[in-house]
Amino acid sequence: MKAWLCENPIGPEALEWKDLPTPEPKAGEVRIAIKAASLNFPDLLIVQNKYQAKPTPPFVPGSEYAGVIEAVGEGVTNFKVGDAVAAFGGGGGFGTHVVAKTSLLMPLPKGFAFDDAAAFLCTYGTTWHALMDRGALKPGETVLVLGAAGGVGTAAIQIAKAAGAKVIAAASSDEKCALCKELGADATINYAKSNIRDEIKALTDGKGPDIVYDPVGGDLAEPVFRSIGWRGRYLVIGFAQGTIPAIPLNLTLLKGASIVGVFWGEFARREPKNHVQALADLAAWYAQGKIKPVIDTRLPMTGLKDAFTRMGSRQVRGKLVLVNE
Structure with a gap:
């Protein structure tokens, strides 16, 4: 096999x-022939040794991917060779x-x-957990999405609209705002x-x-x-x-508002049943055409460094995907 080390x-x-x-x-594991992988911001932090989880070198980065199972380990009964995952x-x-x-x-x-x-689990899993679980989003509410043209931002527009919300999408260029409107944002x-x-x-008649x-x-x-x-x-x-912002806590008092942390990976680990149900709901929405990852660029797997450079340019709209032909 070949990989980026x-x-x-x-x-x-x-x-x-x-x-x-x-x-x-090994036991409880499968080997996957990777068809596609996507780039997420933590992938950059990991190879810079800046992420909270620091794998021991040497390691192969890349946390999100899709492909076909070609071998299963001992005790694996819920997946088989040939399954797409x-x-x-x-x-x-x-x-x-x-x-x-x-x-x-x-x-x-x-x-x-x-x-x-390959561009689905992290962005849509994170966003479902954020809006539907941690945010308890209700139909008719207004959601402001920052960084709205990025991977999680585009997912947030789609999920919020599918849930019946009004969406205000905030982004750093007119081109990005135009993409957000195409995805269903009510205003930008x-x-x-x-x-x-x-x-x-x-845009909110003063209500926020x-x-x-x-x-x-x-x-x-x-x-x-x-x-x-x-x-x-x-x-x-x-x-x-x-930059990690420092928000004065008196503002939470004045607004009766909450600052809510969203850590999807830990949610998946601690609440596996809720996590599995969320993914099933998301897969159903995908099949119904309500949500679909926005893919900025597809590159060959050998083009990873070019993908990182494009990510650093802050011009990416949606996700960068690497494919094995």
Whole structure:
């Protein structure tokens, strides 16, 4: 097999495309021939040694992928050779083959495209857990999505609309805002050109959004929280801007509002039954055409470094996907 090996986690430039022994699955594991893998922001942090989970080098990065099972380990009865699956977690996705625990796998229904599946679990799993579980989104509520043209942002627009919400999508360019409108956003804010607080006030008749979905962090967080509605829920997804904001806690008191942490990976580990049900609901929505990953670019698996460079340009709309031909 071939894979991108990280022997020195100083950044994508240190990754090498290498021949490696094809692994054999152990008890409770399967070997997957990878058809597609997608890039997530934590993948960059991991190869820079900046993520909270730090794998021991050498390792193969790539946390989200889809493919076909070609071997099963001892005791595996719920999957068989030939099954199409997607997986998130454990690493190893940026290559031609990977061994994964069956607990990480999502069986793919017939008709679920591999490139869509490789861009599905993390973004849609995170967003379902955020909006539907942690945010308790109700039909008719208003959701403000920051970083709305990115992977989780585009998922948030689709899930919020499918749940009957009004969506205000905030992004950093007119082109990104246009994409958000195509995905169903009711209104958009280009926060590179306008005052986001003024725009929020105008678009909500001064009431503010019921939910803020924030994968960006940084200097937008406090002004947006100051604009949140009464009993609002501010969902902390991540910090793509790089800076972890410090929001004055007196604002939660004045707004009767909540700051809600969203850690989908830990949710999946601690609440496996709820996690499995969420994935089943999402797969049904995909089959019904209500949600579909937005794929910015498809590259060959050998183009991982180019994908990281594109991610760093902040011009990505949706997800970057790497495919094995």
